[in-house]
Amino acid sequence: MSPDLLKRWHGRMGVLAAAFVLLLAFSGLCLNHVSSWGLDTKALRSPALLGLYGMAEVGTVVSYPLADAYISQSNGQLFYQDKEIDRCEGSLVGALKLGSKTTPQIVVACEQVLLLFSPTLQLIEKIGPAFGLPVAVQRVGLVDSELLVDTSGGLFFADLNALRWTAVEERDVLSSSQWSEAAQAPENLSLALAASIDSEDITYERLLLDIHSGRILGEWGVYLVDVMAILFMLLAISGLVVWLRGKRA
Amino acid sequence: MSPEAFLAESFSPGQAQMESLWLRGEIRDSAQQILNHAYPGLRIRYWYTREAGSLRTAWIMNEVGKTRPITIGINIVDGHIERVRILEFRESRGGEVRMDFFTRQFVGLTLQPPERQLSDTIDGITGATLSVKAVKKAARFALYLHQLVAIDVP
Numbered sequence: 001m002s003p004d005l006l007k008r009w010h011g012r013m014g015v016l017a018a019a020f021v022l023l024l025a026f027s028g029l030c031l032n033h034v035s036s037w038g039l040d041t042k043a044l045r046s047p048a049l050l051g052l053y054g055m056a057e058v059g060t061v062v063s064y065p066l067a068d069a070y071i072s073q074s075n076g077q078l079f080y081q082d083k084e085i086d087r088c089e090g091s092l093v094g095a096l097k098l099g100s101k102t103t104p105q106i107v108v109a110c111e112q113v114l115l116l117f118s119p120t121l122q123l124i125e126k127i128g129p130a131f132g133l134p135v136a137v138q139r140v141g142l143v144d145s146e147l148l149v150d151t152s153g154g155l156f157f158a159d160l161n162a163l164r165w166t167a168v169e170e171r172d173v174l175s176s177s178q179w180s181e182a183a184q185a186p187e188n189l190s191l192a193l194a195a196s197i198d199s200e201d202i203t204y205e206r207l208l209l210d211i212h213s214g215r216i217l218g219e220w221g222v223y224l225v226d227v228m229a230i231l232f233m234l235l236a237i238s239g240l241v242v243w244l245r246g247k248r249a
Numbered sequence: 250m251s252p253e254a255f256l257a258e259s260f261s262p263g264q265a266q267m268e269s270l271w272l273r274g275e276i277r278d279s280a281q282q283i284l285n286h287a288y289p290g291l292r293i294r295y296w297y298t299r300e301a302g303s304l305r306t307a308w309i310m311n312e313v314g315k316t317r318p319i320t321i322g323i324n325i326v327d328g329h330i331e332r333v334r335i336l337e338f339r340e341s342r343g344g345e346v347r348m349d350f351f352t353r354q355f356v357g358l359t360l361q362p363p364e365r366q367l368s369d370t371i372d373g374i375t376g377a378t379l380s381v382k383a384v385k386k387a388a389r390f391a392l393y394l395h396q397l398v399a400i401d402v403p
Contacts, residue, residue, distance in 0.1 A: 041316060124291045125269075130252035130309060131294065163267065163294075203316075 003245050010238040013231055020228045027212040031205070039204040052216060053202055061193045063185035064095040070185040071095035071108055074193040078108060080121055082192050089113045089128070094140035094180030098147055098160070107147060107160070109140040109180070114149075116160055131163050141179035148177055250336050252309050255322035256296055259307045259332065265296040270398060283365055283390045284312070295398065303327055304399050308391040314340045314380040321384055323355075323391035328399070330355045333388060343380030351381075360392035367392075 034040045044050055063072040072079045073092035079085060090111025098105045105124065106117040112135055116124040127133050134151040141148045147158040148168070155173065157166040184190070210216040214225030256265060269292050272280060280288040289311075296307040305326045311318035317339035324332045333355040335347040345351060351374060359368045367389060373381050 118291065122291055123289055125294070126290070161269075 003242070006238055006245075007242055010235065010242055013235050013238070017228065017231050017235060020225075021232070024212060024228075027208050030208050031212060034205045034208070039208065042204050044202045044204065044207060049207065050202065061185065061190045062092050063183060063190070064092065064180050065183045066095045066097065066106065070183070070189065072185055072189070072193050073110075078110075078115070079193055082189060083121075085117070085121055086115055086123060086126075090136065093137055096140060096142060096147075096180045098142075099145070105160075107140060109137050109149070111136045111138075114140075114158075114160065127160060127163070132165055133158075134165055139179050141177045143173050143177045148173060150179075250322070250334050252320075252322065252336055255309070255324075255334050255336055256307055258334075259322075259324040260296065260298055260305065264298050264300075265307070266298070267294055267296050268398070269294050270394060276397065279365070279393060280390060283393060284386050288390075293394065295394065297398065304395075305331075306391075306395050306398060308394060309336065310387050310390065312383040312387045314343055314346075314383040316340065319346070319380060319383050319387075321387040323388055325391060325395040328359050328392065328395060330358045330388060330392065332356065333384065335384070338380075340380060343374070343377035345374045345377050346380045346384050352384075355384075355388055358388070358392075360389060360396065365389055365393055 030037070030039060044053075061072050061074045063070040066080075069081050070079075071092070073088050076087055077084050078088050078092065086108075088108075088110035090113075092108070092110055094107075094109040096107055098107050104119050106119065106121065108115040108117065113126050113128040114133060114137070115126055118124055129135055134149065134153045134156055136152045137149055138152060139150045141150070143157075147160065149156045149158045149165075155168045155170055157168055158164070159166075185193075207216070214221035214223075217224065259265070270276075271292050272288055273291070277288065293308070293310065298305045303326060305324070307322065307324045309320065309322050311320050313319070319335060319339065320337035322332075322334040322336050323330060324334075333352040335352065338344050338347055351372075354369075354371050355367075360366070361368050367385065371381065371385055
């Protein structure tokens, strides 16, 4: 190839690669400092960016009444009214008040864990299968102030302080049991919760990684970055050849 | 490793009793000092045996490494760590803390006053700094709790 032709092609490839070099350099620079700049914990909020991950649609809100308030689940998070209180493992399946007037407690039941709260909604503890909880929990109720847990493995009376699970026959309790039933929360509360975003999922670090690798554009984005990588190699080689020829001349 | 397997490894079959410890007042303040954040719960469960004057306890707790909780099992005998096991690791990076070469560094360590630090240094792992910190904090917290219950357990 003649020196002029090589220079021309080197120039054209350089112009084509310039925007990608800038994009990759910028995203790489940010990735090097994700922790110190807080990009690994900051969640995406923009609907346009979330739309790239198929998360622009509002989530489903499930609510259970608790006295004159609601315990709700939206996008994996648990809320008391509109205040985030914890996360659910599995779906929210019930919420109720337990105990006497002197030691009341609140139980929030998810499929894989029971969350025990104080009346002021301070978490006391999470009780999961490691503590003997039979799963999957399908609903919770009360029989004469005793907690009844309906699971895929049967019905159990639960003593959450002693962590005792006593199997019980369905016919013995169903007539006297009061189950926690899902209910429609007020519309303004449901709308506010539906717009909540799970802060643990899509962070700016993830967005930067996907931009850097091309995955933000799906499978073809990865191929595009591959092509650019080959272009950068050709640029380096052609640049070196042009420089060597110029030096010899 | 499941919690059941960890407890089976820590105690003879059918020997361990489960008890709960309420974290209030000064205990919460100490937890905050050790963990650098409030313990997310008012009550913690533990398992113990007391044989020939020797107190053996086991603690299962969650501590966040970077963004996700790591479930850690810690077994203590008379104030010395006997074993540390990572029961569940949910982070995308730093999973090396599950390996034996890391967890065996904790064996035999005690809690040193007044700063409640471990009695020996733990070698870090490149790229797993936050997970290493989380396991160290959990170990210090379990040793502290063991000291508390050592006074009360008959």
